[in-house]
Amino acid sequence: MQLVTSIASPAVVGDCDVLLCAGFVDKQYGLGMLYKRLNPRLCIPPAVIDELAKHRRSNNGHLRGSAEKILGRRAVFINRIEDNSQLNARRAVRREIELAEERLAKSRGRDYRPKPYGHSGEIQGILAAHNAGGIFLSNDRAALFVAHSRGIPIATYPTLLAAEIRDGALLAEDASQVCSSIVDIGWSCGVSDFSALRLTELIVPDGI
Structure with missing residues (x-):
């Protein structure tokens, strides 16, 4: 994994959850798709x-197998970008994520307790995407809400599948089954409705 100070445009800043999804599924829906796109x-x-x-x-x-794939030799195309953000900026994004999580919890009739730690990947990712003028790639709904509210283009793992469907490289029904396999092991795929029809309707930002 190489360290970069400048990124080809538009940069795509990935969160852990999307990468884990890519490591879990078959190569054509995961690492191969990431490399191609x-x-x-x-x-x-x-x-x-x-x-x-x-x-x-x-x-x-x-988790172990997916992380191993991402960090292994087959992921040499993933670049590492430094976090040069200021503490105040990170605190502000953390607070926005917590507020978004609280709203999501209340909408589902659940109690909310903010995490004293965590969200570091989402925070750094949002700030890096903003600074690079890039896309924030995550399945975390609260973090996606914050990024979108800051004017940052966003994408989820299903967005990548939707791009493949749009380009004729993947059938919508197959993409839906891939998302289902992710949800079946208890992971979020970033959207609540991953039916074949819904996947064809997802907005794919330029650069995905």
């Missing part, structure tokens, strides 16, 4: 690398 523009901040390294030691076989 995003090389050499995909980058990840230090906190996401730390999260992947942690998952690489997980007792959960799905």
Whole structure:
């Protein structure tokens, strides 16, 4: 994984959850798709690398295997970008994510308790995407809301599949089954409705 100071435009800043999805599914829906669509523009901040390294030691076989693939030789096209953000900027994004999480929890009739730690990958990713004029790629709904509210183009793992469908490289029904396989192991794929019809309707930003 190489360190870059400048990224081809438009940069795509990836969050841990999307990368794990790509590592879990078959290559044509995962690492192969990332390479085809995003090389050499995909980058990840230090906190996401730390999260992947942690998952690489997980007792959960799905997490461990996916992280291993992402951090392994087949992921040499993923660039590492430094986090040069200021503390006040990180605190502001954290607070916005917490407020978005609270609204989501209330909309579902759930109690909300902010996490004292966490969100570092999303925070660094949002700020990096903003600074690079790039796209924020994540399945975290609160983080996506914050990025969108800041005028940052956003995408989820299903957005990548939708781009493949649009280009005629993937059937919508197959893409829906891929999303279902992710949800079946308890992971979020970034959207609540991943039916074949809905996937064909997703907005794909330029650069995905």
